[in-house]
Amino acid sequence: MAVALEPKFFFFESIDRFLIEDASFSPAVSDAVTFLIACLILLLLIWLLKLIGSKLVSGVIGILARRAGASWNKILIRNKLYARFMRFVATSIVFGMIQTLFRGFSEGLLEAAEIIISIYLIYTGLQVFNAVMGTVNDVYETKPQARYKSIRSIVQSFKIAAAIVAVVMIISLFFGVEPRKFIAPLLGSAAVISLIFRDVILGFIASIQISAQEMIRPGDWIEMPSRGADGIISEINVTNIKVQNWDNSVSMIPTYAMVSESFTNWRSMLESQGRRFRRPVLIDIHTVAVISAAQMKQIMTHPAIGSPVAARMKELMKQGNSSDFITNIGLYRCYIEAYLHNHPRIVQNQTRAVRYLDNSENGITLQVYAFTTEKLLTEYERVVADILEHITVVVSIFGLKCFQRPPGASVGDDPMAMFEKEESPDN
Numbered sequence: 001m002a003v004a005l006e007p008k009f010f011f012f013e014s015i016d017r018f019l020i021e022d023a024s025f026s027p028a029v030s031d032a033v034t035f036l037i038a039c040l041i042l043l044l045l046i047w048l049l050k051l052i053g054s055k056l057v058s059g060v061i062g063i064l065a066r067r068a069g070a071s072w073n074k075i076l077i078r079n080k081l082y083a084r085f086m087r088f089v090a091t092s093i094v095f096g097m098i099q100t101l102f103r104g105f106s107e108g109l110l111e112a113a114e115i116i117i118s119i120y121l122i123y124t125g126l127q128v129f130n131a132v133m134g135t136v137n138d139v140y141e142t143k144p145q146a147r148y149k150s151i152r153s154i155v156q157s158f159k160i161a162a163a164i165v166a167v168v169m170i171i172s173l174f175f176g177v178e179p180r181k182f183i184a185p186l187l188g189s190a191a192v193i194s195l196i197f198r199d200v201i202l203g204f205i206a207s208i209q210i211s212a213q214e215m216i217r218p219g220d221w222i223e224m225p226s227r228g229a230d231g232i233i234s235e236i237n238v239t240n241i242k243v244q245n246w247d248n249s250v251s252m253i254p255t256y257a258m259v260s261e262s263f264t265n266w267r268s269m270l271e272s273q274g275r276r277f278r279r280p281v282l283i284d285i286h287t288v289a290v291i292s293a294a295q296m297k298q299i300m301t302h303p304a305i306g307s308p309v310a311a312r313m314k315e316l317m318k319q320g321n322s323s324d325f326i327t328n329i330g331l332y333r334c335y336i337e338a339y340l341h342n343h344p345r346i347v348q349n350q351t352r353a354v355r356y357l358d359n360s361e362n363g364i365t366l367q368v369y370a371f372t373t374e375k376l377l378t379e380y381e382r383v384v385a386d387i388l389e390h391i392t393v394v395v396s397i398f399g400l401k402c403f404q405r406p407p408g409a410s411v412g413d414d415p416m417a418m419f420e421k422e423e424s425p426d427n
Contacts, residue, residue, distance in 0.1 A: 126166045228245075312337075345373045
C-alpha cells in the first residue's frame with residue numbers, strides 16, 4: 001500500500017495544485033516540475049541572501065576599517081571574501097531548512113535535494129577557504145618580511161589539499177559510498193596518479209623545502225644555465241617559478257628543479273657591502289727592470305700619482321720588499337694596491353689584492369681583485385672601467401708596457417679568453 005506523503009510547503013503546494021488542476025499535468029510530472037521550480041527558487045534565495053548579506057557585512061566592516069585606519073578591507077573585497085562567506089551562510093541556512101522546504105516530495109527527490117545542496121555547500125565552503133588563504137597571502141605580502149620569504153607556495157599547497165578533500169567528499173556524497181571504500185583503490189593506483197600529477201606532487205614537496213630553507217624569494221636574482229634562466233624571480237608557486245630574464249624574456253622553471261638542479265642565487269651579493277671584480281693586466285716581461293732611487297723619486301712625484309697614493313705605495317713597498325733592489329713591476333703592483341686603498345668606490349673592509357697569476361706566452365699577469373660599492377650593472381661596470389683605464393694609462397710611468405700580440409696574429413688567439421670573467425645582470 002502506498003504511503004501518503006505529507007503536504008508540501010505551502011508555496012510549493014500551490015504550484016503543484018496549479019499544475020495538476022489547471023495545467024492537467026500528471027501527479028508524477030507535476031511533482032518533478034515543482035521540484036525543479038523549488039530548486040531554482042532556493043538558488044535565487046541563496047543569491048539574494050548572499051547579495052544583501054555581503055553588502056551589509058562589507059559596509060559595516062568597511063566603516064570599522066576606515067575608522068581604525070586599516071587597509072586590509074580592500075584586500076578582503078579583492079578576494080571576494082564577503083560574497084563567498086555570505087553565500088556559504090545562505091547555503092547553510094537552506095541546508096538546515098531542507099526537510100521543511102522539501103517535505104511532501106517523494107523520498108528520491110528529497111534525497112536528491114539533500115545531495116545537491118550538500119555538494120553546493122562543500123563547493124561554497126571551499127571557495128571561502130580559498131578566499132581566506134588568498135587574503136592571508138595578500139596581507140602577508142604587505143609586510144616587510146614578505147621581501148625575504150614568500151608564503152605563496154605554502155598557500156597554494158593548502159588550497160590543493162583542501163580541493164582534494166572537497167573532491168573526496170563530493171564523490172562520497174554523489175555515489176553514496178564511504179570515502180575509505182574508494183580511497184583504498186586510489187592508493188592502490190598510486191603509480192598512475194603519481195605519473196599524472198608528477199609535477200604537482202614534486203612541486204608541492206619542493207615548495208615546502210624552498211620555503212623552510214629560504215632558498216629563493218621573489219625579487220632574487222638567480223642564474224640557472226640548465227634552464228636558460230638569468231634574471232629576477234617574479235613569482236613562486238607550487239608548479240613553477242617565473243623568472244624575468246635580463247633580456248626581457250621569461251623563463252618558467254619547474255619548482256622541483258630548484259631542489260634537484262644547481263643554480264646560483266645572487267641575493268647575498270646584493271645584500272652585502274660590495275660586488276667583486278677580477279681583471280687581469282698583462283705586462284710585457286721584456287720591460288721589467290730594476291729602478292734606481294732617482295727613477296723611484298721621479299715616479300713618486302709624477303703629476304698622475306697623487307700624494308696620498310704615493311705615500312701608501314711607498315709604505316707598501318717597504319713592508320713587502322725583501323730584496324736590496326726595487327723593480328718597476330713591484331712598485332707598480334704596490335701602486336695599484338695603494339690606488340684601490342684610496343678609491344672612494346672600493347669596499348675597504350673586504351678583500352683587496354693585486355696578485356701574480358701563472359706566467360704564460362702572454363707575459364706576466366697581474367690580477368686586480370677587489371669589491372666595488374656599486375652592484376647594479378651600469379654603475380658597477382663604470383667603476384671597473386674607470387679603474388682599468390687608470391692603471392693602464394699609468395703603466396708607462398713605471399717604465400712598463402702592457403702585453404699585446406704583434407700584428408699578424410690570429411684573431412682567435414685572444415689572450416683575454418683564458419681569464420675567467422664575471423657575468424653581470426642587465427638591470
